[in-house]
Amino acid sequence: MSTEQTALVRKSRGRPKQFDRGTALSKALNLFWRHGYEATSLADLVEATGAKAPTLYAEFGNKEGMFRAAVEHYLATFYEKSLCLLGKDDLSVEQAVEQYLRTTAEMFTDCDTPSGCFIINAASGMSAASQEISEMLRSRHLSQERTLFEFFEKKKLSGEFPNDTDSSLLAKYVATTVQGMSVQARDGASNEQLGSIIDMLMYVWPQLRTVPMKSAVAH
Numbered sequence: 001m002s003t004e005q006t007a008l009v010r011k012s013r014g015r016p017k018q019f020d021r022g023t024a025l026s027k028a029l030n031l032f033w034r035h036g037y038e039a040t041s042l043a044d045l046v047e048a049t050g051a052k053a054p055t056l057y058a059e060f061g062n063k064e065g066m067f068r069a070a071v072e073h074y075l076a077t078f079y080e081k082s083l084c085l086l087g088k089d090d091l092s093v094e095q096a097v098e099q100y101l102r103t104t105a106e107m108f109t110d111c112d113t114p115s116g117c118f119i120i121n122a123a124s125g126m127s128a129a130s131q132e133i134s135e136m137l138r139s140r141h142l143s144q145e146r147t148l149f150e151f152f153e154k155k156k157l158s159g160e161f162p163n164d165t166d167s168s169l170l171a172k173y174v175a176t177t178v179q180g181m182s183v184q185a186r187d188g189a190s191n192e193q194l195g196s197i198i199d200m201l202m203y204v205w206p207q208l209r210t211v212p213m214k215s216a217v218a219h
Contacts (some may be wrong), residue, residue, distance in 0.1 A: 018073045021059060024049040025073040028066055033074075033114040036125035037067050039190055064133065071140060083144070086151045093155050093209070097174065098202050105176055105194035108185035111213055116186035120179055145175040166213040173208065177201055 026214045033042050042063050046053050060066040082103040086096050108116050125138040148171035155161035180196045201208075 019051060019055055022073075024051055024056075024059075025066075025070055026077075029070040029073055029118065030114065032070050032122065033118045034065055037063075037122055038125065038127060038130060054112065068136065071119070071122075071136070075140065078113075078118070079144075080108065083090065083147055086147065093152075093160055094202070094205055096151070097205070098198065101174070101177070101181075101198045101201065102195065103193055105181055105185075105198060107190070108182055109191040109194065115188070117178070117182040120182040121186060143180065145171050148174050161211075162210055164212040165209055166211055169211065169213075170208060174201075 027050075028045055031044055031048045035044070040063070042053060042056070045056060045063065045066060049056065056066060059070055082100050085091070085100045085103060088096060091099065107113070114121070119137055119141050123134060123141060126134040126137070149167050152161060152165065152167035152170055155164055156165065156167065161167075177197065181189075181197060184194060184197070
């Protein structure tokens, strides 16, 4: 092998070191978000990311590994943006919930990303052949409900929420509203239209926050 050929091989071997994981995940996420897990092929990912197949295999293992990494990238980039509002001590419970929902609606209708929630969209397009991926998405989706439940329970302890409020049911109600907004956004609803749904929820909020637990009703 000539000196020039050796240099070319070394240069080629060095290229994977310049692989930008974050950029690749953003492009892969966009692809999975638009077309779903099963409809996206490795060839599609290679074309979208600009990386070679061996590089993607080395970094993520396989398509499933890249999808799982894209899910975590989505959670860190988008999901936490709205959930962090629930941790702001300077907001009342009502203000935090409203801002959480409005920020979520803005993300669902952002022109720079596909419409709706990536987790919800991806989960709806899974077949029985992708059961493990489906379970992973279900777990991530339920984490939103758990976070809301913990938020309401924390506010009970601080005296900002009635002690007999059914935190579990209220968390499920809000999470179901978010899921519905995702479907609406996917079908073309605007941020203004989703805002009207939030207006309706906030209108009935005083009643929702006082719905007692079944055990409390029984007593």
